[in-house]
Amino acid sequence: MTRPPYKASSSASSTKRPAFLHLLCAAAIFSLLVFGIQSSLFTGTRKLGINKEEIRILSDFQSTVQQCVASKGLGLTAHIIDHCKLILKFPEGTNSTWYNEQFKIFEPLEYSYDVCEAILLWEQYRNMTTVLTREYLDARPDGWLEYAAKRIAQLGADKCYNRSLCEEHLSLLLPAKPPFHPRQFERCAVVGNSGDLLKTEFGREIDSHDAVIRDNEAPVNEKYAKYVGLKRDFRLVVRGAARNMVPILNGSAVFWSSAGSPIRHSMIMDDEVLIIKSLTHRTFNAMIKSIPNPVYLFQGIVLRRGAKGTGMKSIELALSMCDIVDIYGFTVDPGYTEWTRYFSTPRKGHNPLQGRAYYQLLECLGVIRIHSPMRAKRKQDWSDVPSRETISRAHAAALRLKRGQNDQAGGLGQFDSCKVWGNPDGSGPISGSPDMSIVRKHSNYSKWEVMPFESLRKEAQDYYKQMQGVTLYKMDGNKLEDLVCVRHSLKSEA
Numbered sequence: 001m002t003r004p005p006y007k008a009s010s011s012a013s014s015t016k017r018p019a020f021l022h023l024l025c026a027a028a029i030f031s032l033l034v035f036g037i038q039s040s041l042f043t044g045t046r047k048l049g050i051n052k053e054e055i056r057i058l059s060d061f062q063s064t065v066q067q068c069v070a071s072k073g074l075g076l077t078a079h080i081i082d083h084c085k086l087i088l089k090f091p092e093g094t095n096s097t098w099y100n101e102q103f104k105i106f107e108p109l110e111y112s113y114d115v116c117e118a119i120l121l122w123e124q125y126r127n128m129t130t131v132l133t134r135e136y137l138d139a140r141p142d143g144w145l146e147y148a149a150k151r152i153a154q155l156g157a158d159k160c161y162n163r164s165l166c167e168e169h170l171s172l173l174l175p176a177k178p179p180f181h182p183r184q185f186e187r188c189a190v191v192g193n194s195g196d197l198l199k200t201e202f203g204r205e206i207d208s209h210d211a212v213i214r215d216n217e218a219p220v221n222e223k224y225a226k227y228v229g230l231k232r233d234f235r236l237v238v239r240g241a242a243r244n245m246v247p248i249l250n251g252s253a254v255f256w257s258s259a260g261s262p263i264r265h266s267m268i269m270d271d272e273v274l275i276i277k278s279l280t281h282r283t284f285n286a287m288i289k290s291i292p293n294p295v296y297l298f299q300g301i302v303l304r305r306g307a308k309g310t311g312m313k314s315i316e317l318a319l320s321m322c323d324i325v326d327i328y329g330f331t332v333d334p335g336y337t338e339w340t341r342y343f344s345t346p347r348k349g350h351n352p353l354q355g356r357a358y359y360q361l362l363e364c365l366g367v368i369r370i371h372s373p374m375r376a377k378r379k380q381d382w383s384d385v386p387s388r389e390t391i392s393r394a395h396a397a398a399l400r401l402k403r404g405q406n407d408q409a410g411g412l413g414q415f416d417s418c419k420v421w422g423n424p425d426g427s428g429p430i431s432g433s434p435d436m437s438i439v440r441k442h443s444n445y446s447k448w449e450v451m452p453f454e455s456l457r458k459e460a461q462d463y464y465k466q467m468q469g470v471t472l473y474k475m476d477g478n479k480l481e482d483l484v485c486v487r488h489s490l491k492s493e494a
Helices: 010-072 115-125 134-139 143-150 163-173 195-199 203-207 239-249 282-290 310-319 352-364 388-405 458-466
Strands: 077-080 085-089 110-114 185-191 211-215 234-237 252-256 262-266 273-276 295-297 322-328 339-341 344-347 418-422 470-474 483-487
Touching: 010 077, 010 085, 010 115, 010 352, 010 388, 085 352, 110 115, 110 352, 115 310, 115 352, 115 388, 134 143, 134 418, 134 483, 143 163, 163 282, 163 295, 185 310, 195 339, 211 310, 234 310, 239 282, 310 322
Parallel strands: 185 211, 185 322, 211 234, 234 273, 273 295, 418 483
Antiparallel strands: 077 085, 085 110, 252 262, 339 344, 470 483
């Protein structure tokens, strides 16, 4: 029997149409997914292409640093891990003499560093102010209530609930705005206190600098003139050294004669600026009121770096106002066994190997130039240190790479790191108080605070204009983005 031809029912037909629509939708979604993946891959490739260029620049810079360490490191070697990280190693057989009581170990013979972070930090210091000012406290949200209290010893409270009382403590050494400016000096010498200075005669060379920075109670007299020089411009002081400052400052001054020998002349060294490293307190305030010297408070930041001590803070201070920073009297040569000072008996000091490695890294990053006994025996050649142009390229690459990693837009250019902005309403008072001694009232200690813009060297004026009159201050911690930025008007007074 012949069957009739098959005829689809209306219900079967209606079932087939939705299935077709589902397939069509699935195909559309798949196409969109493929397009999205392709777009993502294309964008990722573009980003990777940009990063490749930054990585190439930084890798080349790492190679330059490696060559510099090989040439100037006196046995240290640099081992590159990637475009940012490297390890500095001491030669086999180096005597590790410093014992870490906390971890019960001797100093290791190798140290890891992130060159990208280091170059970002230290190039930032070239653009910053390292002296505490009234405008910083005014601009910072917790400036007067909380931060000011941290800089005053013997306050009796953890916060400045009484602002007038806190201002009374700080007014002696609190300028309205920065007394010193980036690139104010071309060449600066930072003179440490190491006994290694007695193995050299750097005195005349140190005094040839535009400014000389010294630490704590380090004496400057004819006894040590040929070793440490006679020039006295800045002195970074920890509060424990306050009781020794007056005899040092009021002692006899010494000058070089035309024949090249030191001669004594009795006078008060009222031009030597004191920068207090940590806190101000009653002992310091009483001293400040009786001396003519300018005195300011270092806006010190605790950073977890590879070296410690007042010497490192002196380098930070110098870098914030000098183009070239030469260091003397830092123990950076092989064979160090104990911390000696050129004017006193040996005593327990800092971790020498870690410090030596970090200072060598800083030299090969173009931050400092090291002068020491072993280096004095050969001609100093800085051609193996990266040029300013090379450093600038590496800094720009590290900054772009960091902003890419943090997904930052980078719309503010050179002010991208400003977390807080301030706009001072006036110049404000110079530092001082009504009960100062006659000596201080009639001294020229305020000259730094009222310095005319036209008296700055051209490089400092140009920098000020390039920064659009903005002053940068570091906030607490390691974050490069945590800056307080204060904008001044571009007028004739700096």
